[in-house]
Amino acid sequence: MAYRLVARTETSLRAQLLVPLAAITLTLLAGSVLFSLLGKSPLAAFHAFFVEPLSTRYGIGEVLLKTGPLLLIAQGLAIGFRARVWNIGAEGQLLAGAMAASALALHFDTTESVWLLPAMVCIGTLAGAAWAGIAAWLRTAYNANEILVTFMLSSIALQLLYYLVSGPLRDPMGLSFPQSALFSDAALFAPLLEHTRVNNSLYLSFGATILAWIFVQRSLSGYKLLIGGLAPQAARYAGFSEKKAVWLGLLIGGAAAGMAGVGEVAGPLGLLQRSISPGYGFAAIIVAFLGGLHPIGIVFAAFFMALIYVGGDMSLVSVGLPNSSATIFQGMLLVFYLACYLFANHRLQKVEIRH
Amino acid sequence: MLDSLVFLIAGTLAAATPLLFAALGETVVEKAGVLNLSIEGMMAVGAATAFTVATLTGSHVSGFAIAALASALLSTVFAILVLFFLANHVAAGLAVGILGLGLSALIGKNHEGQTISPLSDLDMGWLSELPLLGKILFSHDPMLYLGIVMIFLVWWLLSHSKLGLIIRAVGESPDAASAIGYPVILIRFLAILFGGAMAGIGGAYLVLSYTPLWAEGLVAGRGWIVVALVVFGMWRPLRIALGAYLFGAVSLLELFIQGMGFSIPSQLMSAMPYIVTIVILVIMSRNPRLIQLNHPASLGQSWHRNA
Numbered sequence: 001m002a003y004r005l006v007a008r009t010e011t012s013l014r015a016q017l018l019v020p021l022a023a024i025t026l027t028l029l030a031g032s033v034l035f036s037l038l039g040k041s042p043l044a045a046f047h048a049f050f051v052e053p054l055s056t057r058y059g060i061g062e063v064l065l066k067t068g069p070l071l072l073i074a075q076g077l078a079i080g081f082r083a084r085v086w087n088i089g090a091e092g093q094l095l096a097g098a099m100a101a102s103a104l105a106l107h108f109d110t111t112e113s114v115w116l117l118p119a120m121v122c123i124g125t126l127a128g129a130a131w132a133g134i135a136a137w138l139r140t141a142y143n144a145n146e147i148l149v150t151f152m153l154s155s156i157a158l159q160l161l162y163y164l165v166s167g168p169l170r171d172p173m174g175l176s177f178p179q180s181a182l183f184s185d186a187a188l189f190a191p192l193l194e195h196t197r198v199n200n201s202l203y204l205s206f207g208a209t210i211l212a213w214i215f216v217q218r219s220l221s222g223y224k225l226l227i228g229g230l231a232p233q234a235a236r237y238a239g240f241s242e243k244k245a246v247w248l249g250l251l252i253g254g255a256a257a258g259m260a261g262v263g264e265v266a267g268p269l270g271l272l273q274r275s276i277s278p279g280y281g282f283a284a285i286i287v288a289f290l291g292g293l294h295p296i297g298i299v300f301a302a303f304f305m306a307l308i309y310v311g312g313d314m315s316l317v318s319v320g321l322p323n324s325s326a327t328i329f330q331g332m333l334l335v336f337y338l339a340c341y342l343f344a345n346h347r348l349q350k351v352e353i354r355h
Numbered sequence: 356m357l358d359s360l361v362f363l364i365a366g367t368l369a370a371a372t373p374l375l376f377a378a379l380g381e382t383v384v385e386k387a388g389v390l391n392l393s394i395e396g397m398m399a400v401g402a403a404t405a406f407t408v409a410t411l412t413g414s415h416v417s418g419f420a421i422a423a424l425a426s427a428l429l430s431t432v433f434a435i436l437v438l439f440f441l442a443n444h445v446a447a448g449l450a451v452g453i454l455g456l457g458l459s460a461l462i463g464k465n466h467e468g469q470t471i472s473p474l475s476d477l478d479m480g481w482l483s484e485l486p487l488l489g490k491i492l493f494s495h496d497p498m499l500y501l502g503i504v505m506i507f508l509v510w511w512l513l514s515h516s517k518l519g520l521i522i523r524a525v526g527e528s529p530d531a532a533s534a535i536g537y538p539v540i541l542i543r544f545l546a547i548l549f550g551g552a553m554a555g556i557g558g559a560y561l562v563l564s565y566t567p568l569w570a571e572g573l574v575a576g577r578g579w580i581v582v583a584l585v586v587f588g589m590w591r592p593l594r595i596a597l598g599a600y601l602f603g604a605v606s607l608l609e610l611f612i613q614g615m616g617f618s619i620p621s622q623l624m625s626a627m628p629y630i631v632t633i634v635i636l637v638i639m640s641r642n643p644r645l646i647q648l649n650h651p652a653s654l655g656q657s658w659h660r661n662a
Contacts, residue, residue, distance in 0.1 A: 324571075331453040
């Protein structure tokens with residue numbers, strides 16, 4: 001008796017739900033082995049990772065605080081990924097948004113206008129889209145691979161940030177620390193829950209989720225992007241332009257990441273500094289996949305990934321786990337997800353071996 | 356002036372060597388039709404392993420050897436994902452890359468910020484004592500020379516050996532290669548392992564010779580420049596080597612320009628390798644036909660036997 005792989009004619013919904021759950025289960029199993037090898041009790045580690053963050057008000061706030069940017073960026077990236085447009089530079093687009101919004105906030109540092117914050121959100125979103133737009137332009141005009149270009153643009157954005165906080169945007173009163181002055185209150189999101197750091201920028205993430213859902217489920221452009229990804233030949237035959245998919249995929253991803261950058265500087269940070277994001281742009285790639293590239297799935301995936309981030313910080317203190325555990329968890333999640341995904345669009349068929 | 360020329364050439368060779376090893380490995384992987392984007396993570400695991408092993412045993416040779424093994428082991432995860440689970444190559448590369456970065460931080464966590472005595476240079480007797488040439492060409496560590504040897508080995512392997520012909524056949528048309536009876540999956544598996552080991556050696560060279568210290572995130576995007584190098588070099592080892600040395604020179608530019616007293620923001624200089632990568636990528640990719648002619652036809656596509 002042997003088995004062979006047979007492609008499913010359509011991906012079953014049940015499989016799509018089971019795949020992320022199986023990936024999470026396998027990650028926890030592999031994590032237990034890893035923690036045991038490190039001489040830590042897996043139970044204590046998982047308690048620190050998944051229970052501790054949710055057992056205090058402050059902890060829940062921290063998880064929501066990190067859910068916001070992950071959710072926002074992943075919704076944007078997923079639209080590109082569906083069309084096989086690989087934007088892996090959301091981290092740089094986030095920084096572009098953060099830098100543009102900060103420049104605005106610092107320029108109008110004495111204003112009390114209620115329009116300052118909306119203006120920051122707009123300019124940050126545009127800056128993120130523009131940063132990703134460079135990659136779209138180079139891909140459509142010069143055929144330059146967007147995976148490499150978006151990554152390189154991320155590294156360039158980071159150096160630009162270092163330059164800004166040590167020069168043009170540095171706080172003149174700041175004793176030469178590489179950071180900007182504190183933003184005025186008009187440039188900050190209002191708190192959302194008392195005794196936590198969660199702020200109103202979370203609404204942006206949920207707004208983006210609704211938009212993404214409408215875009216993907218209801219609109220023709222969403223359908224076009226999906227076809228472009230699944231069957232470029234058919235898409236071209238039907239008159240859908242591949243160039244348009246590249247532009248749309250990258251601009252939407254960049255805009256979402258740029259907006260998330262505004263949420264960071266106008267939220268928990270309140271200023272521009274060298275470190276803006278703990279790798280949200282890369283983690284959001286995993287969130288997008290783990291959520292099955294589906295707007296609703298991504299909500300759960302973003303919450304789970306935020307839990308890993310906060311749990312990682314907490315386990316560092318309470319169980320003494322190395323702070324790299326969170327990154328290892330992220331990597332394992334995607335590895336197991338991709339492995340399990342085989343069974344979402346293939347099934348094993350028994351075949352008799354003839355003698 | 357002569358001193359800075361010596362410094363520039365010797366420095367370029369050293370800065371290029373980590374890129375060279377990893378890029379030659381990736382060339383073989385891509386020639387077999389597999390796109391492995393996890394080089395950054397594999398180099399990081401190689402670097403962390405090499406540093407840890409060399410620190411604990413005092414042996415640089417063991418450092419390099421175990422680093423090659425460790426990164427090959429990590430590349431096995433990638434191989435299983437794309438060859439047996441038919442995962443999208445790009446996504447699998449990202450997954451294993453992130454996993455590698457996390458593992459490297461874990462492996463190196465007890466040595467963060469430590470330094471190590473660098474791999475010692477070869478003494479080639481009178482050759483090393485030649486004026487000028489001795490310093491430029493004959494006073495490097497053995498791994499740098501191994502890198503140069505590998506350029507020609509990989510070139511010979513791909514263009515002039517039976518095995519190379521099979522690798523290329525598998526990369527161009529796995530269906531045809533399989534029909535003739537070549538074990539497509541096995542060839543791809545071995546190519547991926549080779550690529551992993553080479554990335555590991557590249558990472559090891561970073562911490563045991565080029566900058567003899569370990570710090571998390573020390574690979575700093577080199578893994579992605581390597582992927583770009585393979586495109587620049589049009590999947591040809593000799594051109595890829597040339598590209599690696601060019602990038603070695605670019606990364607030295609920072610020190611050189613500062614030494615000449617120009618006041619350019621250091622951040623611009625740090626961003627230079629990435630800017631140059633984009634510029635060259637645009638120049639090389641402008642002509643899609645050129646890329647199409649050179650890149651392995653089945654690159655990045657999943658394949659299984661009864662497809």
